[in-house]
Amino acid sequence: MVLTDKGMAISTQVDALLDGVVELLESDEDFDPSTSERTIRIAAATSFEFFLVPHLVAELHRQAPRCRLELFVPTLQSGLDTERETGGLDAIVGNWPVPPSHLKHMPLATSELACLVSASHPLPAGTRLSLDDYVRLSHISPSPPQDLSISPIDGMLMRLGRERRVMVSVPDYAIIPQLLPGTDYAFTVGRRYAEHVAQTGLLKILVMPEELSVMQFYLLWHERSHASRYHRWLRQTIRHLVREHDVLAVPQPRVIRSGL
Numbered sequence: 001m002v003l004t005d006k007g008m009a010i011s012t013q014v015d016a017l018l019d020g021v022v023e024l025l026e027s028d029e030d031f032d033p034s035t036s037e038r039t040i041r042i043a044a045a046t047s048f049e050f051f052l053v054p055h056l057v058a059e060l061h062r063q064a065p066r067c068r069l070e071l072f073v074p075t076l077q078s079g080l081d082t083e084r085e086t087g088g089l090d091a092i093v094g095n096w097p098v099p100p101s102h103l104k105h106m107p108l109a110t111s112e113l114a115c116l117v118s119a120s121h122p123l124p125a126g127t128r129l130s131l132d133d134y135v136r137l138s139h140i141s142p143s144p145p146q147d148l149s150i151s152p153i154d155g156m157l158m159r160l161g162r163e164r165r166v167m168v169s170v171p172d173y174a175i176i177p178q179l180l181p182g183t184d185y186a187f188t189v190g191r192r193y194a195e196h197v198a199q200t201g202l203l204k205i206l207v208m209p210e211e212l213s214v215m216q217f218y219l220l221w222h223e224r225s226h227a228s229r230y231h232r233w234l235r236q237t238i239r240h241l242v243r244e245h246d247v248l249a250v251p252q253p254r255v256i257r258s259g260l
Contacts, residue, residue, distance in 0.1 A: 031230045033064035040067050040234065043074035044093040046142065046173040047111070047190045048217050052093070055241045063237070074150075090234055092220040097155030105220040109242050112214055113153075114194035115206040116187040118180050125204035131162065134209050137186040140168040140176050152215040153188050160211060177203060190215070 040060070044052065049071065060069055074094050092103070099105040115129060115137075129137075135157070143151035157163055167185065170176060176187045177197040186206070194205050219238060225231040 031233070033067070033233060035066065036064055036230070037066045038064075038068070038230065039070060040064075041070045041072070041089045042091050042093065042238075043072040043089050045095045045217065046073055047193060048093050048095065048109070050174075050193055051245075052238075052241065055245050056238070059237060059241055090221070090225070090231060091238065093217060093238070094150075094220055095152045095215050095217050096150045097152060097159060099218045099220060103220040104223055104226055105218045106239075108217045108219045108239065110214050110216055111190040111192070113188055113208045113212060114191040115208055116177060116180060116189060116194050116198065116203050117185070117206055118183055119202055119204050120182060121184065121204065121206075123206060126207060128207040129209050131160070131209040131211050134186075134212065135162050135164045137164070138167045138184055139164050140170065140179055140185045140187050141166045142170060142173045142176065144169060144171070153212065156212055156215075188212075 042056075053071065057069065060067055072089070074092050093108060095111075115134070117123070117137075141151070141153070143154060154164065154166075168179065170179070176189075177200075179185065180187060181202040188208070191205070194203075197203060198205055219235060221231060221235065
């Protein structure tokens with residue numbers, strides 16, 4: 001018998017569900033990171049992943065050398081409604097404007113936002129944008145158009161009754177800085193990442209409007225894993241790494257106040 005595409009999809013979903021059930025039935029009383037061979041599955045916002053993952057990989061190599069790590073990008077569909085609910089993910093690091101109410105969560109970190117533009121952009125580096133200035137810019141975004149409600153930027157704008165003009169949407173977060181030089185496009189990102197990529201000299205940083213100056217990152221998990229020894233260890237490890245390495249720390253910017 002050969003499964004149809006629909007049958008294969010159902011089979012895959014059932015397998016994922018069973019995998020989650022098996023993990024949940026395992027005794028957490030015997031969990032020891034030094035001997036565990038679990039697969040750790042985390043969905044992390046790309047802007048946070050850039051700074052967290054190197055520390056996480058090093059810490060897991062030290063504490064849990066036999067565990068495997070799989071990372072995903074959270075989306076409205078796969079990151080929450082499907083993978084999380086079927087036990088496919090152990091934790092989510094998200095930066096939605098409002099965390100999903102059906103998941104338990106805690107604040108993890110706050111990041112200052114910055115606006116990256118080409119070094120040839122007419123505004124001087126350090127210029128403070130007004131909200132009107134910002135929405136008039138042409139933007140590049142890593143958020144798919146169908147997921148705007150969970151985009152930290154577009155979600156905040158929606159709550160303000162505003163909308164920005166996204167001219168280019170790309171799935172690869174890391175490639176966006178390469179698209180900016182010589183254009184009038186803008187890329188909104190955490191300031192620490194902006195400081196990092198602006199070192200090339202091809203880009204400069206504008207200061208975000210006060211209304212859009214920060215984004216909040218959350219650590220999210222399902223109620224059923226709340227008391228699990230393994231999941232508590234994983235959450236504590238992530239929180240410890242964020243605090244110990246201050247992964248979103250940035251220097252204070254020099255601000256030039258000017259409009260477009």
